[in-house]
Amino acid sequence: MPRPVEKGQAIADFISELTPPALSETSCPNAILTPPEKMDGERFDNSVPLWILHMDGLANQQGCGAGLVLTTPDGGKVKYALRFNFRTSNNEAEYEALLAGLQLANSMSAKQISIHSDSQLIVNQITADFAAKDASMSAYLSAAHQLLEKFQAYKIRQIPRSENSHADALSRLASAINDKIGRKVPVEILSQPSTTAAEVCTVRYEDTWMSPIYAFLTNGILPTDKSQARKLRYRSARYTVINDVLYKRGYTTPYLKCLIKE
Incomplete structure (x- = not known):
């Protein structure tokens, strides 16, 4: 079967790649820039x-x-x-x-x-x-x-x-x-085009194991109990927040994104 589209594309590529960038419309009126x-x-x-x-x-x-x-x-x-x-x-x-x-x-x-x-x-x-x-x-x-x-x-x-x-x-x-x-x-x-609309389900978010760590790292909030506050400080040292997302630090591994059960 004839392939005129492919031939036309080959010609267009050839002209595009081999047209010297220094040429102008005045020096070469027929050039495609x-x-x-x-x-x-x-x-x-x-x-x-x-x-x-x-x-x-x-x-x-x-x-x-x-x-x-x-x-x-x-x-x-x-x-x-x-x-x-x-x-x-x-x-x-x-x-x-x-x-x-x-x-x-x-x-x-x-x-x-x-x-x-x-x-x-x-x-x-x-x-x-x-x-x-x-x-x-x-x-x-x-x-x-x-x-x-x-x-x-x-x-x-x-x-x-x-x-x-x-x-x-x-x-x-x-x-x-x-x-x-x-x-x-x-x-x-x-698996599917990026323009395909994904089905979105509402998830109810409640306090999780991440909440105290996130609150301390972002706003400096600590429990009133001194013992719990001290434990939270030590534990939070192993975590960081990047773009409002909590990650666990690693010595030889990439940051691990923290997830809730859902």
Whole structure:
């Protein structure tokens, strides 16, 4: 069967990757230039550390996956991969990569983020240059904007695929295998699209074993009994609160999130 879409994409990639960045419209009127980055300029502050997200999604016969590389302000790189247990289109996989990257950056308290993607559709839908015509794209676009609102400012730009090779490689490996990619890149398995509304059940929270520890670490509240207060001080030294969540410290292990019975 003819594959005009794949041929057209190959031509677009070829032009995008091989167009010299120094060319301008005056020097070469027929050149196709990479679009300039779009940014939320009003709230952008150069004094605030900037995080950089490279992400890519992929859907093929082997499976569907996404990869992302989040660069911290000090140059460290966090690599992450996603494998989907459901079928997606390439555009949906790109959106899944974007949502995962934004959630990761937000969990690491990033305030400003620069997003780099080789997907023309995703970039232009985020900047409102393209409209989301079907229900799936509209749901993904809405979810992306909800996450972007959690940042002080952001900017997004389309880059050639050659500049997004690391995230592209992660997405290809994640779509083909279930295990860890090497030893330093975790692979998360998604059982359903991120836009699927989860069923939420109301849970009644009462005082638990965590309540006295949390109250002491956050507000310095101690029991009136001196003996109990002393025991609570010693016990609380093994715990910490991060983003309003109680964790148990470990000497050689990561922080352990404390949970109630439910």
